Amino acid sequence: MTTFNNLDKDVLKEVGNIGTGHASVAMSLLTNQKTHISHTETHISTSTAILKKILHKENIPSVIHINIEGDLTGEAFLLLFEETGQNIIRILKTKKYKASVNDSILSEFGNIMIGSYLNALSNLINLIMKPTVPHLHTEETLSGLLKKTSKEKTITIRTDVFIKEERIQAALVLAFSKESLTRILNRTRLMTILIVDEKSTAAKRIKDIFSSFGNIKVYSADSHDEAIEIFQDHAPNICFIGESQGKALFSKLKKEKHKSQMILMSTKRVTKNKIRQIGAHDILKKPFKKDHVISFIDG
Numbered sequence: 216m217t218t219f220n221n222l223d224k225d226v227l228k229e230v231g232n233i234g235t236g237h238a239s240v241a242m243s244l245l246t247n248q249k250t251h252i253s254h255t256e257t258h259i260s261t262s263t264a265i266l267k268k269i270l271h272k273e274n275i276p277s278v279i280h281i282n283i284e285g286d287l288t289g290e291a292f293l294l295l296f297e298e299t300g301q302n303i304i305r306i307l308k309t310k311k312y313k314a315s316v317n318d319s320i321l322s323e324f325g326n327i328m329i330g331s332y333l334n335a336l337s338n339l340i341n342l343i344m345k346p347t348v349p350h351l352h353t354e355e356t357l358s359g360l361l362k363k364t365s366k367e368k369t370i371t372i373r374t375d376v377f378i379k380e381e382r383i384q385a386a387l388v389l390a391f392s393k394e395s396l397t398r399i400l401n402r403t404r405l406m407t408i409l410i411v412d413e414k415s416t417a418a419k420r421i422k423d424i425f426s427s428f429g430n431i432k433v434y435s436a437d438s439h440d441e442a443i444e445i446f447q448d449h450a451p452n453i454c455f456i457g458e459s460q461g462k463a464l465f466s467k468l469k470k471e472k473h474k475s476q477m478i479l480m481s482t483k484r485v486t487k488n489k490i491r492q493i494g495a496h497d498i499l500k501k502p503f504k505k506d507h508v509i510s511f512i513d514g
Contacts, residue, residue, distance in 0.1 A: 234332035279325025286342035289391035340402035412457035465494030
């Protein structure tokens, strides 16, 4: 099961704050009313724990459900507590809405709340998420939906929405696949990369690829001594090492206490046995493609 540390939780909380900020703006434009959305809590737990903690203690008359597609996959549920659903309908029902479209009103509200968080997360980790058309469910069907999700941990964000001084209580539950959770953590955790190559073009290319990743710091070195110094000072997670640096540099770095993923950069086709003999874990063939370079940080 995927493990979240305290820093991971802090990052997800901050994403929640950004997401609720985006949702506040969208709801203000939709209602033409001052809207404030506060992010009250973020919990990391399994679907079973959510069922015990929320469903057994609170009345949830309405649930908006969407599937998440794209680079990350999973499901999202917006839980509306108590009379929240009726409050939303009353607030949003204007001349452009008819009584027969109450479900559409709730779905649009869910679309804004869920979409705002996913957009904030997507912007942070440079991965695309495409929410499907929202569907409205009841509390009874929610239990079944959550039980069908992965046994991996889920992210729950509690929020309070204030429109026309009316309080709307809701919780967003995100159930990502195991692979997607791994990618999220790898894209949000601080990461250091070392590039050792006699040609500066490779280092510049890799630096350019990761320039939009706020959690990644890239260092480059031209010599063995400089590479070892950076390795000792910054404990890189990944080392991209040019073939001209030879087996000697791999051997020196592997003697250090810090363990790093060693990637051989080569213009030649190299067998797996040769890669292991050199001391590398994998190979990045030149000229390399952006997606291949990024794949090393996605685990």
